[in-house]
Amino acid sequence: MSISPDPLFKPFSAGKLTLPNRIVMAPMTRSFSPGGVPGADVAAYYRRRAENQVGLIITEGTVIDHPASTNDPRVPSFFGEAALAGWARVASEVHAAGGRIMPQIWHIGTVRRAGDRPNPDAPPIGPSGLYKPGVKVVEPMTEAEIAAVIAAYAQAAAEAKRLGFDGVEIHGAHGYLIDQFFWEGTNQRSDRYGGDIVARTRFAAEVIQACRRAVGPDFPIVLRFSQWKQQDYAARLAPTPELLGRFLAPLAEAGVDIFHCSTRRFWEPEFEGSALNLAGWTKKLTGKPVITVGSVSLDNDMVAAFRGKAAAITSIDQLIEMIARDEVDLVAVGRAMLVDPAWAAKVHANRMQDLLPFTPEALRSLS
Numbered sequence: 001m002s003i004s005p006d007p008l009f010k011p012f013s014a015g016k017l018t019l020p021n022r023i024v025m026a027p028m029t030r031s032f033s034p035g036g037v038p039g040a041d042v043a044a045y046y047r048r049r050a051e052n053q054v055g056l057i058i059t060e061g062t063v064i065d066h067p068a069s070t071n072d073p074r075v076p077s078f079f080g081e082a083a084l085a086g087w088a089r090v091a092s093e094v095h096a097a098g099g100r101i102m103p104q105i106w107h108i109g110t111v112r113r114a115g116d117r118p119n120p121d122a123p124p125i126g127p128s129g130l131y132k133p134g135v136k137v138v139e140p141m142t143e144a145e146i147a148a149v150i151a152a153y154a155q156a157a158a159e160a161k162r163l164g165f166d167g168v169e170i171h172g173a174h175g176y177l178i179d180q181f182f183w184e185g186t187n188q189r190s191d192r193y194g195g196d197i198v199a200r201t202r203f204a205a206e207v208i209q210a211c212r213r214a215v216g217p218d219f220p221i222v223l224r225f226s227q228w229k230q231q232d233y234a235a236r237l238a239p240t241p242e243l244l245g246r247f248l249a250p251l252a253e254a255g256v257d258i259f260h261c262s263t264r265r266f267w268e269p270e271f272e273g274s275a276l277n278l279a280g281w282t283k284k285l286t287g288k289p290v291i292t293v294g295s296v297s298l299d300n301d302m303v304a305a306f307r308g309k310a311a312a313i314t315s316i317d318q319l320i321e322m323i324a325r326d327e328v329d330l331v332a333v334g335r336a337m338l339v340d341p342a343w344a345a346k347v348h349a350n351r352m353q354d355l356l357p358f359t360p361e362a363l364r365s366l367s
Helices: 040-051 081-096 143-162 177-182 201-213 241-254 276-285 302-306 317-325 335-339 343-350 360-364
Strands: 012-014 015-017 024-025 058-065 101-108 130-132 168-171 221-226 259-260 290-292 330-333
Touching: 024 168, 040 058, 040 081, 058 081, 081 101, 101 143, 130 335, 143 168, 143 201, 168 201, 177 221, 201 221, 201 241, 241 259, 241 276, 259 276, 335 343, 335 360
Parallel strands: 024 058, 024 330, 058 101, 101 168, 168 221, 221 259, 259 290, 290 330
Antiparallel strands: 012 015
16 A cells, blocks of 8 residues: 555545444355354454444345245344344444444345255245246246335334444345346346336335335435346446446435445446446446445455455555545445454554455354
């Protein structure tokens, strides 16, 4: 790091949300909550980041109250007395350390397979029953099923507010249920939930609207979205700025306060002829605050991590310049912060040489 990190440590505010700096802990699935219940170790894991100057923590994905919302019994739930008591403790610990925290609420859709635990008798669900283009795993969702899932998202948002969280993030990225409605390759519906790029936002817009009704006008709602899918890393919802603007407009109107724009490498331009990345374009098109993300301070992306490759520390000068130019508002740090709870504090002190490199072994414990 050859320039001052000060732009990363300017306060940020949007509506009722006020943060001491621009650094966000990215949501990362950890699977350390047996039976869906986060324990004291999970609370301590998040508290360590709050103690080390993280401005906002977005939790790992937490699943909504639907029998097919997950395929991993160790992924935390955001429903049920025991799980919610666990999350209340997480929020309390983070707040005691001076931090801010939002749960990410999630349904995996057709990523689930028949027989997956928990609830092995519950079939997966998806807009057209497709896992990816041409691969059908179940019948399309009925409108009654759609309404039930929307209600479950709203209930989770209401619980987040009741438990004292600082907002809620809706997971609409990476080829999971909401993204399956966005993506033409998995949404072949001919009713009001399918069609062109605007029509395919209807399900997400109704989820956002239902969450907004559940939490009121001032509780922050973040939406995470992506062009890429785990089913197809090259997939693109919107191949042009014009289509991206059409896609984002109904979501912003539905009640999104902040867009979390998921890319695998934050430094890559989104469209030819402009240096702006996906977050930069989203801010330009909507006027809403944005979070950028993707391999921050690491020299390879998360796909390499899945393949067991370590990642070395690299410069964040470009990121600091993007914040300083107001191209993006917040930056989410994932694997680098997973392995190093003190990442933000070290960056603030200009101690890049002390950052810990990421290794896949870090995925095996809550450090």
